[in-house]
Amino acid sequence: MNVQVEHHDKVLVARVEGRVDSSNSQDFERQLQGAIGEDVNAVVIDLGQLAYISSAGLRVVLLVAKTLGQRNVSISLCALSDPVQSVFEISGFNRIIQIYDTQADALAAAG
Amino acid sequence: MSGTLHLRVPNRIEELPGVSEAVEALGSEEGWAQDVTYAIVLGLEEVATNVVRHGGGEPGSSEIEIEVSSSDDEVRIEVRDSGRAFDPFHEAPEPDLDAAVQDREIGGLGVHFVKVLMDETSYGREGGRNHVTMVKRRS
Numbered sequence: 001m002n003v004q005v006e007h008h009d010k011v012l013v014a015r016v017e018g019r020v021d022s023s024n025s026q027d028f029e030r031q032l033q034g035a036i037g038e039d040v041n042a043v044v045i046d047l048g049q050l051a052y053i054s055s056a057g058l059r060v061v062l063l064v065a066k067t068l069g070q071r072n073v074s075i076s077l078c079a080l081s082d083p084v085q086s087v088f089e090i091s092g093f094n095r096i097i098q099i100y101d102t103q104a105d106a107l108a109a110a111g
Numbered sequence: 112m113s114g115t116l117h118l119r120v121p122n123r124i125e126e127l128p129g130v131s132e133a134v135e136a137l138g139s140e141e142g143w144a145q146d147v148t149y150a151i152v153l154g155l156e157e158v159a160t161n162v163v164r165h166g167g168g169e170p171g172s173s174e175i176e177i178e179v180s181s182s183d184d185e186v187r188i189e190v191r192d193s194g195r196a197f198d199p200f201h202e203a204p205e206p207d208l209d210a211a212v213q214d215r216e217i218g219g220l221g222v223h224f225v226k227v228l229m230d231e232t233s234y235g236r237e238g239g240r241n242h243v244t245m246v247k248r249r250s
Contacts, residue, residue: 021131022160023124052131052149054156055220065212083149090227091220092208 003031010041011110013103017049020057029060036064036073042110043068046103048079058091065097074098078106114141116179122163122192123170127156134179141181147249150228151179151186154245157221158190158199162241166194185230188245197241198234200226 001018014035020028036043045061047053061077068075076098080088088094100106116137120126131152138148155177162175176191199222206219225232231246 019128019131021128021156023128052152054153054160055218055224056160058220059217062212062215062217066215069212083146086146086149087153087224090224092206095209096212096215 001028001031003028003035005035007040008107009111010039011044011107012037012040012042013044013046013107015046015049019052020050020060021052021054022056025056025060028057029063032060032064033067036068040073042074042076044103044106044110045075045077046079046106047077047081047084048103050081050084053084053087055091058087058093061093061097074110076100076106076110078103113180113182115181116177118177119174120177121171122166122168122173122175122194124160124163126175127159127163130159130177131156137179137181141186143181143186143249147186147247150247151188151245154225154229154247155179155188155190157225158243158245161197161199161203161221162190162192162194165197166192166241168194183249185246185248188247190243190245191237191240193240196236199243200232200234 001020001024004015006013065075078100079102114137116133134152159175173193178189180187203222204219206223229245230248233244235242
């Protein structure tokens with residue numbers, strides 16, 4: 001698992017690659033929380049290269065969404081594969097976090 | 112095709128990625144569909160993680176026994192452990208799927224995934240061990 005960060009003006013894009021499970025979710029949390037700088041208006045988490053996520057990883061996404069919500073920073077997800085999308089739907093997270101098909105769509109909405 | 116995987120791993124979180132890899136290898140040999148493989152790997156990770164985190168006992172102090180048997184119609188997953196008696200399907204808290212972000216509780220999701228993604232689940236306590244069975248139909 002790896003988190004790559006890019007800045008598009010005041011929008012931060014965090015690209016998550018690999019697998020997030022109970023064995024590395026703490027590392028995922030550290031990388032994601034570390035990536036979220038103070039000076040951003042919006043965060044887009046690109047899950048296009050995420051092969052697998054379990055409830056341990058979803059817990060981190062929820063924690064990050066809560067942290068950003070308290071700072072009035074918007075958060076969205078994009079480019080989910082079908083199985084990853086299913087997991088977000090079963091968790092109900094798709095109803096509380098905006099999900100876009102592509103990073104371009106997410107950036108357009110965030111910008 | 113019918114293949115079986117039988118593993119015994121210490122009750123440590125770090126052991127679980129190896130379990131996932133072994134299950135994916137079985138799925139690849141047996142030709143499971145992508146969503147079936149994902150459901151089985153996820154279900155097993157969630158149940159085994161619960162055993163490690165809530166079973167009591169120091170990490171590495173006991174074993175989790177895992178059996179996965181694949182037939183043409185279904186995949187049967189059995190998990191046995193000697194932790195404290197715990198029925199995840201009835202004792203774990205139900206997540207509130209309609210709560211807003213700030214109100215949403217952290218946790219409770221793992222068992223919810225198992226209930227939704229598996230076609231059958233059952234729990235029993237046998238000879239001082241927990242025994243969780245999950246069945247995933249292949250179509």
